[in-house]
Amino acid sequence: MNRIFRVLWNAATGTFVVTSETAKSRGKKSGRRKLAVSALISLSSIMVSADALANAGNDTGKGIGTENGWIAIGEGAEADSTITTKEKVAEDPSKGYVAGAGIAIGYYSKASGASSTALGGYSLAESIGSVALGAGAHTTSTAKYSMAVGTNAVASNLYAIALGTNANASGKNSIALGRDTVSSAERSLTVGLGANAASLDSMAFGYNTSVTSDAANGIAFGSGAVTSAKNSVAIGSNSTATEENVVSVGSDALKRKIVNVGNGAISESSTDAVNGSQLFATNANVTQNTTDIAANTDSINQNTTDIATNTTNINSLSDSVTTLTDDALLWDAASGAFSANHNGSDSKITNLAA
Numbered sequence: 156m157n158r159i160f161r162v163l164w165n166a167a168t169g170t171f172v173v174t175s176e177t178a179k180s181r182g183k184k185s186g187r188r189k190l191a192v193s194a195l196i197s198l199s200s201i202m203v204s205a206d207a208l209a210n211a212g213n214d215t216g217k218g219i220g221t222e223n224g225w226i227a228i229g230e231g232a233e234a235d236s237t238i239t240t241k242e243k244v245a246e247d248p249s250k251g252y253v254a255g256a257g258i259a260i261g262y263y264s265k266a267s268g269a270s271s272t273a274l275g276g277y278s279l280a281e282s283i284g285s286v287a288l289g290a291g292a293h294t295t296s297t298a299k300y301s302m303a304v305g306t307n308a309v310a311s312n313l314y315a316i317a318l319g320t321n322a323n324a325s326g327k328n329s330i331a332l333g334r335d336t337v338s339s340a341e342r343s344l345t346v347g348l349g350a351n352a353a354s355l356d357s358m359a360f361g362y363n364t365s366v367t368s369d370a371a372n373g374i375a376f377g378s379g380a381v382t383s384a385k386n387s388v389a390i391g392s393n394s395t396a397t398e399e400n401v402v403s404v405g406s407d408a409l410k411r412k413i414v415n416v417g418n419g420a421i422s423e424s425s426t427d428a429v430n431g432s433q434l435f436a437t438n439a440n441v442t443q444n445t446t447d448i449a450a451n452t453d454s455i456n457q458n459t460t461d462i463a464t465n466t467t468n469i470n471s472l473s474d475s476v477t478t479l480t481d482d483a484l485l486w487d488a489a490s491g492a493f494s495a496n497h498n499g500s501d502s503k504i505t506n507l508a509a
Contacts, residue, residue: 229261265278268283271287272287282294285300285302288302302316305317308322311323318331329343357373358375361379367381374387395407416430
């Protein structure tokens with residue numbers, strides 16, 4: 156039973172009031188019954204221990220505003236932050252956070268950051284404007300405006316968001332979504348059980364996906380996918396991207412096809428991918444050219460044979476002409492007469508007509 160206060164029905168004002176444990180209520184029994192029912196509903200909805208200590212009030216420090224309201228509910232809960240300088244909100248210099256003004260609900264929860272919120276047993280919101288929601292959830296003192304939601308979730312940098320059991324967002328503006336996710340680099344994003352993004356502007360989607368620390372702008376998509384080079388993408392279960400500026404759909408041990416690809420432009424300057432139908436046409440042309448080349452080769456070989464035969468015939472004809480020269484009556488232009496020389500000797504001419 157709480158030893159500090161009790162809630163009683165004030166019949167005169169028609170409201171519930173908080174008063175000393177020793178004070179007595181006045182009014183009809185029905186009022187007390189209504190009080191019991193209302194208190195039961197309220198306690199069950201807040202879901203805190205029956206022995207919890209509830210405090211609500213204004214601390215003595217002054218920030219922006221007239222009062223520094225804070226709320227702490229639960230045994231050992233604390234919401235007592237104080238700040239001495241004006242903390243700006245986002246880009247609006249006319250606004251700021253109130254010193255204190257925190258909310259801590261749960262067993263030994265603590266909201267020590269100005270205007271922070273800690274909900275859940277042992278939850279801890281240490282930074283300005285941060286939210287820690289869940290048993291053991293924690294926003295560190297360096298994690299202004301961050302959010303940790305889930306059992307033992309941790310956000311430890313500016314604007315970081317960790318959502319899920321054991322989720323950890325330690326990079327500035329990083330987001331970790333899912334159990335055991337880790338986003339440790341600036342603007343990194345992880346989604347899925349055990350996903351890890353460790354480089355600038357990297358993203359890991361899926362169970363146990365990973366982008367390593369030297370793979371800035373890398374993306375891993377699919378269970379077990381790993382990207383370990385800059386500006387690269389690994390797509391598909393257990394795919395790996397190990398070279399810079401590549402898109403991988405498999406690994407050394409796992410090969411995949413890319414299907415339903417449209418026709419790419421084919422030109423001297425084109426960098427488009429081509430598909431099977433385009434390659435089929437090219438292969439058909441190559442096959443025809445190969446056939447034509449083979450036919451031409453046969454023709455060339457036949458021509459070579461024919462040329463050799465013609466050469467033989469020409470040589471034979473040359474011999475015949477030489478023989479004919481010895482056996483024929485030839486005109487000798489130097490002497491102005493016909494010569495009947497045969498094999499170097501003068502010959503007779505017979506059978507001349509009268």
